[in-house]
Amino acid sequence: MQNLPESRSSSPEKAERFPFRIQYPWRSLLGLILLLFYAALLASPELLNALPVPAPFVNAVVNSLLNTQMFSAASVLLLLLCWADVRRFFRQQRKVRESMQTLWENKRQLQQRAQTSASHTDKLKLFISDKLLEYIEYDEKFLHFKSIASEVRHNGVISFDKVQSALHFAREHSLPGERGDTALMYQDALSAMRYLWDLLDLSTTDNMALHIGAQVSRCEEQAFQAELQGTEVSALPASPVFEPAKALLDTLTLHLGVTLCSDDGEENPALLFRTDQPEHLQLRDKDGIFRLDIQPCAVLPGNANHLILLLENLLRNAQYFATRKTHKGPLAPVSVRLWEAQQCLCLTVYNRGPHINADDKEQIFQLGFSTRKVREHHGKGLGLYFVQQITQGFDGDIGCDNITNHSGQYHLRLELDNGDVQNLHLEVALDDGRPQVRLSGSDADFARQWEMPLSRKLMSLEVNLAGDSHVSRFALNKSERLLVDNRQLPGPHWQAELTGRKGDVLRFTPLDIRGVQFSLRLPTLEGRMDGVSATNLWAPDVDQLDASFRSPDDF
Numbered sequence: 001m002q003n004l005p006e007s008r009s010s011s012p013e014k015a016e017r018f019p020f021r022i023q024y025p026w027r028s029l030l031g032l033i034l035l036l037f038y039a040a041l042l043a044s045p046e047l048l049n050a051l052p053v054p055a056p057f058v059n060a061v062v063n064s065l066l067n068t069q070m071f072s073a074a075s076v077l078l079l080l081l082c083w084a085d086v087r088r089f090f091r092q093q094r095k096v097r098e099s100m101q102t103l104w105e106n107k108r109q110l111q112q113r114a115q116t117s118a119s120h121t122d123k124l125k126l127f128i129s130d131k132l133l134e135y136i137e138y139d140e141k142f143l144h145f146k147s148i149a150s151e152v153r154h155n156g157v158i159s160f161d162k163v164q165s166a167l168h169f170a171r172e173h174s175l176p177g178e179r180g181d182t183a184l185m186y187q188d189a190l191s192a193m194r195y196l197w198d199l200l201d202l203s204t205t206d207n208m209a210l211h212i213g214a215q216v217s218r219c220e221e222q223a224f225q226a227e228l229q230g231t232e233v234s235a236l237p238a239s240p241v242f243e244p245a246k247a248l249l250d251t252l253t254l255h256l257g258v259t260l261c262s263d264d265g266e267e268n269p270a271l272l273f274r275t276d277q278p279e280h281l282q283l284r285d286k287d288g289i290f291r292l293d294i295q296p297c298a299v300l301p302g303n304a305n306h307l308i309l310l311l312e313n314l315l316r317n318a319q320y321f322a323t324r325k326t327h328k329g330p331l332a333p334v335s336v337r338l339w340e341a342q343q344c345l346c347l348t349v350y351n352r353g354p355h356i357n358a359d360d361k362e363q364i365f366q367l368g369f370s371t372r373k374v375r376e377h378h379g380k381g382l383g384l385y386f387v388q389q390i391t392q393g394f395d396g397d398i399g400c401d402n403i404t405n406h407s408g409q410y411h412l413r414l415e416l417d418n419g420d421v422q423n424l425h426l427e428v429a430l431d432d433g434r435p436q437v438r439l440s441g442s443d444a445d446f447a448r449q450w451e452m453p454l455s456r457k458l459m460s461l462e463v464n465l466a467g468d469s470h471v472s473r474f475a476l477n478k479s480e481r482l483l484v485d486n487r488q489l490p491g492p493h494w495q496a497e498l499t500g501r502k503g504d505v506l507r508f509t510p511l512d513i514r515g516v517q518f519s520l521r522l523p524t525l526e527g528r529m530d531g532v533s534a535t536n537l538w539a540p541d542v543d544q545l546d547a548s549f550r551s552p553d554d555f
Contacts, residue, residue, distance in 0.1 A: 023092065025085040031078045042071055164193055188254060195255075198305040208386070212306050212393025219301040220528055233299075241525055242304035244345050245281075245294050248338055250304075251311040252290065256319070259286040284332060289322045290315075291332035291491070295339040298524040302394065307522075310390040313383035314349045314518055321353030321516075333515075335491045343527030344396075345520075350491060352515040355402040364400065396522035403515045405435050409466040410494065412508070416456035426450060428510050435510035449509045451499075458506065461496060485511075 041047055171186035205211040219240030226233050226240075233241055252258040260283045281294040300307065315334070322333035335350040356364060356371065363369045365388035368381040391398045407429050414422040425440035436446035461483060464471045474483045481503055485492035491513050499505045523532050 023088075025082075025089065028078070028082045028085045031081045035074055035078050038071060038074055042068075164190065167193065191250065191254060195305045195308065198303060199309065202306075202309070202386075208389040209392035212302065212390055213395065215306075216302040216394055219303075220525065223301055223525055224529065241299035241301050242307070244297050244300050244307060244347075244522075245338060247304045247307045248292075248294065248311055248336070248347075251308045251315060252285070252292075255308065255312050256315060258290060260284070260290075260292070261286060288332055289319065289334055291335045293335075293337040293339075295337075297338060297340040297345055298343070298526055300345060300394070300522060301525050301528065306390050306393065310387050310520075311347075313387050314520075317383055318349055318351035318353070321351045332491070340524065343524050343530060343532045345522040345524055347520040347522075348517055349520075350403065350515055350517040352513075354516075355514070356400060356516055361400065365398075391520065391522070394522045395528070396520060398518065398520045400516055400518050403513055403517050405430055405433060405510075405512060405514060407435075409440060410508075410510075411464045411466065413462040413464075414454075414458060414506070415460040416454070417459050418456050420456065424452075426508060433514060434512055437508060437510050449507055451505055451507045453500075454504045454506055458498065458503075463494065463496070465493070491515075 167186050167190045171183050171190070202208055202211065222236065222240040223233050226236060233239060249260070252260060262283060279296065281292065283292040283294070284290060315336070318334045333352040335348075337346075337348045339346050354371075360369075360371050364371065365384050366381075367385045369385075370381040388398060410426045410428065412422075412424040412426065414424070416422070426437050427440040427446075428435050428437050429446050430436070431446065434448075436448060437450045438444050438446045439450065458476055460476060461474045462471055463485070472483075472486050474480075476483075476498075481498040483496040485494050492511055493513060494508065494510050497507045497509070499507050
């Protein structure tokens with residue numbers, strides 16, 4: 001913005017730079033007065049006698065200056081002086097007009113900026129007031145919900161005990177021919193009632209993380225006392241530990257209504273309720289949404305329903321994006337992997353939802369925050385908040401990462417039925433984030449798929465990504481035509497298919513794996529007894545930092 005000119009100038013430089021006044025033409029006026037006086041002397045020379053000057057000086061002035069030639073020269077000089085003053089007048093007038101125009105333009109800009117600032121201020125005030133009203137209303141609703149849950153829990157103790165006793169009695173006294181499905185149905189009802197009661201218990205506490213942490217500490221103490229006394233933890237009246245694999249299976253089958261089966265499509269319901277440590281399981285659901293990789297894992301102290309609530313919110317969130325048309329793919333859109341590492345339960349849940357930006361990552365676990373649009377948002381922003389609180393109660397850590405596609409080169413080894421071996425190299429590049437493929441060294445354009453006719457029947461196929469030690473090997477049978485990368489998370493990176501009437505065309509397709517992955521770590525019972533914290537596992541320099549503060553006597 002330009003500087004406003006001053007109304008008065010304290011120096012000639014400022015007056016020349018910011019001329020607000022037109023100066024008086026005193027030079028022309030003074031010259032005119034002198035010329036009139038000269039004309040009067042020229043007309044009446046005797047006027048010089050009235051002046052107090054010597055007579056010789058008067059005679060010299062009359063003889064040399066009082067003549068018509070000198071008067072003409074003085075008149076011309078006066079005209080030039082008047083012309084200079086007139087020119088100066090118009091020049092100053094133009095500058096004054098320009099200064100006034102600049103002044104009005106600056107005033108207009110100031111008014112526009114003031115109006116814009118006032119408009120932005122009003123919008124900001126309206127936005128802040130709306131957010132405050134929204135948060136106040138949300139907090140009031142949440143507190144109202146807690147008060148209702150507290151009343152339900154307080155008044156429902158007797159009802160819960162009666163229903164639980166009735167279900168126990170019905171399960172133990174079911175008819176011999178009904179003890180299979182009927183006992184299982186009663187067991188599911190008991191689990192649902194306990195889960196409901198634990199939800200009411202959590203909804204009435206002031207700090208969910210502290211409440212869960214206190215319960216986990218009590219269970220850890222009970223397990224430690226049992227170990228000191230040489231008693232099996234499973235022999236205690238109320239087991240202080242639980243199987244995380246069974247909690248995951250119960251979440252899917254009992255709370256999400258998912259029907260699980262093995263990779264060959266055979267259901268095994270008895271597998272879902274085994275009490276011993278399961279073997280390495282690779283399961284999927286009937287609808288093709290979930291793909292599970294469950295490895296043996298040690299027990300966790302605490303209440304299994306708390307972990308079920310955590311898993312239910314994570315899996316429901318993944319299930320929501322799995323059913324969106326814009327995020328559908330040829331394979332299972334949700335991948336879940338459970339394993340143990342460094343005495344910690346490790347769980348990853350991958351879904352093909354949209355990426356989470358950096359600003360939302362910092363708020364995604366806050367109460368009431370949701371990345372879904374308003375018109376399609378049916379939740380209350382509680383799911384991931386519960387996940388974060390439960391994770392803190394178990395002394396764990398949780399985070400989310402955006403999964404992206406990567407360019408690279410695949411090496412394919414094809415073995416035909418006549419013993420010939422072909423080695424091929426396929427190049428993968430990204431086009432707007434989506435993978436495209438072509439044969440390395442060729443001039444062909446990148447395409448979504450790559451096809452090659454086979455001269456003989458394909459017997460085996462090996463696929464390896466350059467720089468990766470993982471090699472996928474397949475021995476083909478007569479009916480097998482679809483081959484998929486057998487890595488688990490974040491999911492298969494490619495698929496190969498034999499097309500054509502006789503399966504004589506090999507089609508290779510790099511898969512789009514873009515999505516979001518939530519990673520969870522919870523210390524197991526053995527880890528907690530050994531002082532392992534899941535939060536420290538994310539910082540590799542913690543041990544080095546801790547060692548710098550130790551004294552020599554500690555070693």
